[in-house]
Amino acid sequence: MEQVGLAATSEVTLWSLFMQAGFVVKLVMLGLIGASIWTWAIVADKWVSFAKFRRQLDQFEQVFWSGQSLEELYRTLSDRKSSGMSAIFVSAMREWKKSFERGAKSPIGLQMRIDKAMDVTLAREADALEARLGSLATIGSAAPFIGLFGTVVGIMTSFQAIAGSKSTNLAVVAPGIAEALLATAIGLLAAIPAVIAYNKFSADAGKLSARMEGFTDEFSGILSRQIDERLSARPAAE
Amino acid sequence: MKGSLATSTVLHVLVLGFALSSFSAPRTLEVADVEALPVSIVPIEEITQMQQGDKTAPLAEIAAPIPTARPDPVADAENAGDNTVDLKSSKSAKPSPQEVVSEAPPKPAEKPVPVPEPAPKAPEPPQAAEAEPAPAPEKPAEPAPAPEEVAALPPESAPDPVAEAITEAEPAKPDFAALPSVGPVPQARPEPPKETAKAPAKPTAATETAKAPAKPAAAAETASTKDSDFNADEVAALLNKQDAKGGGAKRSTETASLGASRTTRGNTLSxxxxxxxxxxxxxxxxxxxxxxxxxxxxxxxxxxxxxxxxxxxxxxxxxxxxxxxxxxxxxxxxxxxxxxxxxxxxxxxxxxxxxxxxxxxxxxxxx
CATH class of the missing domain: 3.30.1150.10 (Fusion Protein Consisting Of Minor Coat Protein, Glycine Rich Linker, Tola, And A His Tag; Chain: A; Domain 2)
Structure with a gap:
């Protein structure tokens, strides 16, 4: 911090401000820039994945309600890696198949198992949707404070340097404070997009989860009807 | 996720690079130089606590007025100067009848004493002492000749001891009478009786007798008699309408130093x-x-x-x-x-x- 006095004559560009900063302030600034990079990475990732997810849901719903046979649909979907509603459909169908192949006796037990399987899959899918939104929230709330910490430390050290230089000239005081305030600026720069993105993506994730839950309930109803039909048909046949 | 992380990093590098290159040092703020207004606190002691000195002289350790030529000191003098009498400023120069009266009486008190001795022809004065109101009417009759004698005699030498006595007694009166003519006369009356308790008759008698005739003689007599010395100064002081600053009788041998015309101690009690x-x-x-x-x-x-x-x-x-x-x-x-x-x-x-x-x-x- 000895160069604070000299800073009065030197340039006050962003780079010089950063280079003049103390160790702690530099660390804070670098950390905040890292947080900003991470935030935008999450934003980009979520943006792409949510768009893809929504497209898949639309496609699946279109196919599902087109009147295509469930067996056929299961056969086409079980091969490839699926996500969202198709994953729920596949897990339910898999459970259905297993139960009927072994000749399940209780319709209630079968219904329960299928529901459980769908719930687990739904929970997994919802988790995948909300993954990393927590870190967005953390950055959004903590980054301003981290930046403030950097500012306080920077101003503290710059005042110590001023006390050392025994001059209260504004030209001596100003660069240190400007450099310290840079930390808060970077903190806000990281926090504001993070907060906005968190609000948007958590709302989107909520909507998508609700859509999947709706499908789960509907599919559960369809399967329950099927089970009743099959079980009532079987004793009649026997 | 990796792809988006890379995208974000690249984006940040681009933005930071742009910021570092384009956001150079902001223009320097031009601040006009403002001259500070000097304020000094002046203690009032400079005015209230002054030493006697000279207004144009430089500051010195010992306060002293302009050196005077005459070294002999005059007691209780206030104003510096070469005078023998400490002349006060115009305020004290104003004639006050009371002052004059208080100084005049002592003379008659001394003079009248010899009067009764050399004057054998005046048997009535003692009587006058016994009964003041009574002799008063008699006196005017007797003195009547005296004025004639006085008026005639003064130019020549005094042959008659009586006349001499009268004239000698008179001088005090004349200026006594003459000065009050400037101010109120009545104030002069009460004093003599108080002072000359032993022989009040003489003065009173003399005053009454002298009043009319003394006036012409007064001018001549005051100059010759020794009491007039004192009176002349007094008159001179009274006539001096100029500010007596620097014309006093206080002696000074020191080099003149900065100061006021007189010492002011200020208004603070210690x-x-x-x-x-x-x-x-x-x-x-x-x-x-x-x-x-x-x-x-x-x-x-x-x-x-x-x-x-x-x-x-x-x-x-x-x-x-x-x-x-x-x-x-x-x-x-x-x-x-x-x-x-x-x-x-x-x-x-x-x-x-x-x-x-x-x-x-x-x-x-x-x-």
Whole structure:
């Protein structure tokens, strides 16, 4: 911090401000820039994945309600890696198949198992949707404070340097404070997009989860009807 | 996720690079130089506490007025100068009838004594002493010839001891009579009887007799007689309408230094002087101990003092707080204390500061 006095004559560009900063302030600034990079990475990732997810849901719903046979649909979907509603459909169908192949006796037990399987899959899918939104929230709330910490430390050290230089000239005081305030600026720069993105993506994730839950309930109803039909048909046949 | 992380990093690098390259140092703020207004605090002591000196002389350690040529000192002189008499400024030069009268009387007191001895032909003066009102009418008749003699004799030498006695007695009167003519005459009368208690007849008789005839002789006589020496100066001082600054009789041998025409001590009583005043009053302040709620009372006495330290008029006593009875008691005791303490022993030269004194009595410490 000895160069604070000299800073009065030197340039006050962003780079010089950063280079003049103390160790702690530099660390804070670098950390905040890292947080900003991470935030935008999450934003980009979520943006792409949510768009893809929504497209898949639309496609699946279109196919599902087109009147295509469930067996056929299961056969086409079980091969490839699926996500969202198709994953729920596949897990339910898999459970259905297993139960009927072994000749399940209780319709209630079968219904329960299928529901459980769908719930687990739904929970997994919802988790995948909300993954990393927590870190967005953390950055959004903590980054301003981290930046403030950097500012306080920077101003503290710059005042110590001023006390050392025994001059209260504004030209001596100003660069240190400007450099310290840079930390808060970077903190806000990281926090504001993070907060906005968190609000948007958590709302989107909520909507998508609700859509999947709706499908789960509907599919559960369809399967329950099927089970009743099959079980009532079987004793009649026997 | 990896792809988006890479995208974000690249984006940040781009943005930061752009910011670092384009956001150079902001334009320097131009600040006009403002000249500071110098403020100095001037102590008022420079005016209230001055030493006698010369206004144009440089500052020196020892305060002294312009050196005077004559070295012989004159006692009690105030204004620096080469005069034999300390001439006061125009304020004192104004003729005051009282002053003149007070100085004139001593002469008649001395002169009349020889008069009765050399004058055998005046048997009536002793009688006059016995009964003043009676001789008065007689005198005018007798003196009548005297004026004629005086009027005739003065040009020549005095052959008649009686005439001489009269003329000698007269000189005091003439200027006595002449000066009052400027101011009010009646004031001159009461003085002589007081001073010359042993032989009041002579002066009174002489005055009455002299009044008419003395006037013509006065001019000639004053010049020749020795008392006139004093009077001439007095008259000169009275006639001097100029400011007597620098024309006084105070001697100075030091080099002139910066100062005022006279020494001003300022208007502040020193702490010890105030303590003395306080002690003087406190000795005479008796209050009845154990008076209930007497501690709440504050008494303020305002009094005007004359230069000799006596109270002029009645002191103004104001008491606050406490009950009515206690207030009355304490204000009475404060008034008694202040009245009993006169005359106040305070420095004469600081009279300005203690011409009016406000004394605060706080009985709370007394109970």
């Amino acid at each position: 702490q010890s002087e105030m303590d003395a005043l306080r002690g003087q009053i406190q000795r005479n302040w008796n209050i009845i101990p154990g008076m209930a709620d007497g501690g709440d009372v504050r008494v303020t006495v305002t009094m005007k003092l004359d230069p000799s330290g006596n109270i002029v008029g009645q002191p103004d006593v104001v008491a606050t707080g406490g009950s009515e009875g206690v207030r009355r008691t304490l204000s009475g005791s404060a008034r008694r204390a202040v009245l009993k303490s006169q005359p106040y022993q305070l420095p004469q030269e600081k009279y300005d500061s203690w011409a009016e004194v406000v004394v605060n009595f706080d009985p709370s410490q007394m109970f």
